[in-house]
Amino acid sequence: MPDLRPVFFVIGLMSAALGILMFIPMLVDLFDEARAWQAFGIAGGITTLFGTLLATITYTPNPDLRARGAFVLTVFSWLTLSILSALPFLFEPINLSITDALFESTSGITTTGATILTGLDDMPRGVLMWRALLQWIGGVGIIVTAMAVLPMLKVGGMQLFRLESSDMGEKILPRAASLAIGISLVYLTLTLLCFAGYMLTDMNWFDALAHAMTTLATGGYSTSDASMGGFMDSGADIVAVVFMIAGGMPFGIYLLMTTRGDWGAPLRDSQVRAFLTVITCLIAIMTLFLLLSDQFEFSRGLRLAAFNTVSIVTGTGYATTDYASWGPFAVSAFFAFMFIGGCAGSTACSIKIFRYQVAFEALRNYLFRMPRQHSVVPMRYGGRPLPPSVVYSVMSYFFVFFLTFVVTAILLSLIGLDPITAWSGAGSAVANVGPGLGDIIGPSGTYQDLPGTAKWILLTAMIIGRLEIVTALVLLTPAFWRS
């Protein structure tokens, strides 16, 4: 049993920071003279106090974590922040039920973007700002987790992305802190660029800011019930495509570009090349389909195909249109696209490009060996040897990902959801995409009308998905807790 005081100390600091963040929407609503400022004021006070107290009582002079502590920290920090960030939704005048509040906050901080709210266009701007902030910090949180923590813990093959400096030992906290600063600067810069892009369209500064935050986070919360549909004609979809792709890129690449001036890094990175190739091919296929089925002329077809493909592949989940009207091919294709995801070390979730690369390399290797009856031929990834332990991790990840997906879908069916809603909702939650398929939770629907049990199942799936599943699963094994 590891010493968990450093874990709760860090969670205390994070909670206090979250509490302070709540004063931003409070100020927005004070300025707007919207009564929702009170909810953010109360929740911010409680959260800051809770965080400070927790950090105080768990303070140790030299906090550091080894592997097992880092697992506990990762899982419990996401859980705690999901719960605390639901607080503002609970108070007057927002006043959601506990289920709805927790669904909305979890969906936000995991960057899933499934919403139970309707009437967004008339919502106090503080509430919209809070939802955008949640996704924004969730996004940067997952990048730091994916770069500083998961590679060391060998989660799902992420050990492929150990930085050179990680050979210096297992001091996780100092590394995470220094990495967090660099990543945050890059993330902030990209968000500001995206904001500037949106300002060139019909968006006012508030919509531009909120959408910039949820675009980089590949989160998908919008300030309008029509999602991006209302802004498309002025070119917001083009800005979104660029920055959703930027959000799905490995952020380590940006650090190489900025700190070392290595501007060719993206083109040399095997994962980035594969990611951009996949996106280009899928957009081409969808555009061709829209043209051949005579649904749109070329430029509109291309824009719709590009926007919706990038939105689903990166797991952002913005919608401009209900693509169910494009026919069964679009529905099946977008359902499958949910399981692709962006690059490792990005804000995107789902299976991710590098795992497909590893799986295809393993398959290629296996098909090569089979007829020759060779027992071993070395595998490679990105020009370097691929250790068997990485292949095992990746393969186990695939297995446990689909298991989680299927179990979630069956549980949702058990409480009576129709198959389309159950299976697409399960996939969308585990892959942190947001919208599902069908009349209820499709691109033009809302999660509001689902039964409470369904919301609990889905928000659990979102957290498990965001934690790359195995990070959460390992805490449930008895072996983890044995000394």
Added chain:
Amino acid sequence: MPDLRPVFFVIGLMSAALGILMFIPMLVDLFDEARAWQAFGIAGGITTLFGTLLATITYTPNPDLRARGAFVLTVFSWLTLSILSALPFLFEPINLSITDALFESTSGITTTGATILTGLDDMPRGVLMWRALLQWIGGVGIIVTAMAVLPMLKVGGMQLFRLESSDMGEKILPRAASLAIGISLVYLTLTLLCFAGYMLTDMNWFDALAHAMTTLATGGYSTSDASMGGFMDSGADIVAVVFMIAGGMPFGIYLLMTTRGDWGAPLRDSQVRAFLTVITCLIAIMTLFLLLSDQFEFSRGLRLAAFNTVSIVTGTGYATTDYASWGPFAVSAFFAFMFIGGCAGSTACSIKIFRYQVAFEALRNYLFRMPRQHSVVPMRYGGRPLPPSVVYSVMSYFFVFFLTFVVTAILLSLIGLDPITAWSGAGSAVANVGPGLGDIIGPSGTYQDLPGTAKWILLTAMIIGRLEIVTALVLLTPAFWRS
């Protein structure tokens, strides 16, 4: 490039045998004075002649095969037999289109059991006998392939089931021939026992025989449009459950029992234990669901649950009722059950129990290693060490299985099938189950109304699924054909 004469010699012999088999339905229809005897007569003549000619011109004194030749033989023998066995359906008075004839014969010989025929109850008995025979020989064919050929070729982890005698070298043909005799005797005996069981119910001798053949083959073709629904009240469902399970057992176990008198073998076999445990648990869950949702009283609920669960898990695909009326849980659960399958070395298809065992062992091992940062801890299967190459093969199989499934589903969507039909039809074809879900191809539907392109996609998926996918895929790699 291997010498392919032995391959075509064996295919010639198989074709000649298939042609001779066609005279059985011919005799049935001659006896019944049904005009369909002509179709079987002509097709039988052509097929026997073709097979004899092929074997004659490719004869070599000492035919034997190495690994690559065995791959070619496996793939081309299933292809050739699928095509030849469609011949009777093409001639007057049966007179199906080429697409329909090939769909019906492929669905038969791969033991899938999806049918484009309706009005089975009034069909000439020769046609019904031919459909049952196709599944029966397909069933024994896959057992022999799975026991004698695939383990040697290391297909999808089947090397776990190398018999001890396989250390003697790679002489595939003699082994396969001697194994085929033993297996065929066991298979015949079990079929006769099943026939006797059905004779105790309301079935007449013809229905009993036809169903016995398609039960052991876990094939699912029936002699009635109502499938087993019409015979259930007299207890045919109970006989079917017993012998569908028998068909899903590893036939090597039966050889151990009969040739060595080792009657405890099934209970010591880790795969058999897991198979029976899984089936028992799933039946218990479905029964509980039917009871709690107040749909049936206990004994009827148990029988319906047991029959339909075993029918789908083993991939037989008989129906007694349209379980879609049981609600969304049943639909989702039965959809997921398609991907389980029986044991390796049985007539069942799909992913199969041992692959799940290997995947769970790999996952357990990975979860154990992760927090401790151990690099390697040995894995075990059935009390013996599990070599890494087997884990790779199994994991690659999972990956390529789901890839095939998704690609098939998307292709079916592309030609306009609704999502439920496309995804369930794809799963049902790749896993060789038979019925899909929804109004068109569900348990009470038929594949007749699908567009021709859909039938071609589905029959291709059936063959690829029956060949354990990688067996077919490896022939498509350029590396296979290089010396």
